[in-house]
Amino acid sequence: QVTLKESGPALVKPTQTLTLTCTFSGVSLSTSGMRVSWIRQPPGKALEWLARIDWDDDKFYSTSLRTRLTISKDTSKNQVVLTMTDMDPVDTATYYCARNQPLGYFDYWGQGTLVTVSS
Amino acid sequence: DIQMTQSPSSLSASVGDRVTITCRASQSISTHLNWYQQKPGKAPKLLMYVASSLQSGVPSRFSGSGSGTDFTLTISSLQPEDFATYYCQQSYSTPFTFGQGTKLEI
Numbered sequence: 170q171v172t173l174k175e176s177g178p179a180l181v182k183p184t185q186t187l188t189l190t191c192t193f194s195g196v197s198l199s200t201s202g203m204r205v206s207w208i209r210q211p212p213g214k215a216l217e218w219l220a221r222i223d224w225d226d227d228k229f230y231s232t233s234l235r236t237r238l239t240i241s242k243d244t245s246k247n248q249v250v251l252t253m254t255d256m257d258p259v260d261t262a263t264y265y266c267a268r269n270q271p272l273g274y275f276d277y278w279g280q281g282t283l284v285t286v287s288s
Numbered sequence: 289d290i291q292m293t294q295s296p297s298s299l300s301a302s303v304g305d306r307v308t309i310t311c312r313a314s315q316s317i318s319t320h321l322n323w324y325q326q327k328p329g330k331a332p333k334l335l336m337y338v339a340s341s342l343q344s345g346v347p348s349r350f351s352g353s354g355s356g357t358d359f360t361l362t363i364s365s366l367q368p369e370d371f372a373t374y375y376c377q378q379s380y381s382t383p384f385t386f387g388q389g390t391k392l393e394i
Binding site: 206215216217218221229230231232265267270272273274275276278279280281 | 289320322324326331332333334337338343375377378379380382383384385386387388389
């Protein structure tokens with residue numbers, strides 16, 4: 170059974186750096202073809218893909234956010250970490266991690282974690 | 289980036305209705321198009337992948353079609369649990385992109 174769970178701060182101040190962790194089970198990032206993405210959703214708005222990391226450490230980023238994002242993995246802990254610098258109130262959103270199949274669709278999602286950016 | 293445009297943005301329907309949601313890509317994406325259902329406060333749920341493949345466990349009243357730039361999601365007979373927001377997503381190339389969503393209301 171594949172499960173993913175996001176963790177991180179619920180509140181960050183403007184200009185701070187956000188660090189989110191996705192902890193998963195039932196799969197391993199050392200398995201060929203395994204990929205994990207981060208996706209966010211501002212309240213009442215659409216989904217936005219942020220970044221992806223692959224089993225071979227390939228990394229892909231959103232065009233508009235690439236300068237602020239870093240994705241990394243700790244295979245031994247079954248974790249994927251996303252950092253986003255220079256947080257702004259417009260970054261307030263629910264952040265999800267999801268398993269990314271080789272054909273690009275997301276078949277397993279975490280429950281999401283709401284991050285509010287406010288002073 | 290590939291832009292995804294869904295229509296309509298919202299749709300009112302009744303139980304038993306047949307409904308169709310459309311998704312258009314700004315360039316050809318072959319059949320690399322996926323559909324998700326999202327209910328309030330919940331993570332999205334995969335319904336269809338590569339345009340017309342039904343995800344395991346999803347009722348057969350859901351179907352998808354299309355290729356190139358134009359795609360549709362059809363629900364053949366709406367059930368009460370189908371009232372939700374639906375998103376398309378292209379997986380042809382990164383950065384992956386989603387449509388703006390279609391809210392299906394009673």
